[in-house]
Amino acid sequence: MDLSLLRDLCSIHAPCGEEATLAEYLLRYIKRNSPRWKVQPKVLVGPQLQDCIMLVFGNPRTAVLAHMDSIGFTVRYQDQLVPIGGPHAETGYILTGKDRLGPIECQLVEDDGQLSYRFGRAIERGTSLVFKPNWREEEDSIQCCYLDNRLGVFNALKLCETLENGIICFTAWEEHGGGSVPILARIMYEEYGVQQALISDITWVTEGVHPGKGVVISMRDRNIPRRSWVNRIIALAQESGIDYQLEVEGGGSSDGRELQQSPYPFDWCFIGAPEEGVHSPDELVHKHDIACMLQLYQHLMEKL
CATH class of the missing domain: 2.40.30.40 (Peptidase M42, domain 2)
Structure with missing residues (x-):
């Protein structure tokens, strides 16, 4: 697995409020690489989205949200x-x-x-x-600051290569309370009729979630998504044969919270690789979990 793009993403200075630096990098990447993607997306940027980016592929049914910002x-x-x-x-x-x-x-x-x-x-x-970034790559793992959530961004970019129908949103401010998702939710719902989303983000290794055992599907965190929607995700994951784990937490949050609190009827589910060393310079993620994350997103975006 070539992780050079992820290494570059982890090195970019883009804490909450300064996402423009990463957004500019992503726009250059999209311009350079999108001609090789299966479908050419409509790229939505500008003052109405502040520093966020929306990519609209084909006739979208489902959106993927990945926050660009880091702690600091x-x-x-x-x-x-x-x-x-x-x-x-x-x-x-x-x-x-x-x-x-x-x-x-x-x-x-x-x-x-x-x-x-x-x-x-x-x-x-x-x-x-x-x-300060300090990239360390072993045979079965990678370690660096800001895998949360540059790995979620990396997952979304890799998904773009094969995506035929869907919306990819690169969002802002998630680590410090959010604030960018409401305008994106309005556009997704009112202009494209999309009301279901996957949250491409990174979760924690805990006593019930283990490194190297597959991507994590979160059944709840501080917020509780609609169970029928989460059950559908779990059924598709089981059907796929891709390694996955189920998470149940009482704390933590994501861009899913803002979708749930918006005036639009969004279903959402947080799906991501688990990491150790959360919010430290030494975040560590297992390569098998990254591979499972990429595979599951591709499968779900085809089926949902």
């Missing part, structure tokens, strides 16, 4: 840091970014819940900092 930190006053989303913070983690004085590579300091940085000069307030 914002420089406050003096040497203080404010978290973006819910990053795991330990003293010694290396953070990168840039301000008007130049590039930054500094050290994170955590002291009883208080976050700060150690650097040779003051960093301009409002500057965003992210974990």
Whole structure:
């Protein structure tokens, strides 16, 4: 499996609010690669979508949502840091970014819940900092920061190669409470009649979800999708013969929450590979689970 595209995606500085950097990369990728895709999509971008991207293939019935943003930190006053989303913070983690004085590579300091940085000069307030990428690839796994959710984006891009009918949405702000999905939901429902979606995102290894055992179908997290829809997904997964696991959680959330809270009758299901080291510089995902994720999305988008 060639994961060079995923490695590139993990290296892009795009925390919540700064998705434009990744969006620009994706648009260049789409322009360069879409001539080789099975169907040429309609590309929706512009001020009405802010930094989001929608790709419309054929006569869509189902959408796939993948959030572009990552967790990180914002420089406050003096040497203080404010978290973006819910990053795991330990003293010694290396953070990168840039301000008007130049590039930054500094050290994170955590002291009883208080976050700060150690650097040779003051960093301009409002500057965003992210974990320094450190890509490690083994025979059966990969490890790097921001597999959540650059792996979900990678899955969506690979799906584009064979997709005939469907919508792919690259969304923003998911890690810090969301906010981009309502306008996308309106367009999908009112302009294309689409009211079912798969959430291409990354979940956790837990006592009931194990690495290397297949892609995860989430039956619920903090939110509860409509059971009849989830049952349909599970039946199609079972039919496919692709390795999968079922997840039941009481916490966590995704772009599915915004679809469920929208005024439109959306069904949704979170499907993704499980990872260890969540929201840290050392997120780890098993290659077999990535392969199963790609295969299951292709199967579901053909059948739904």
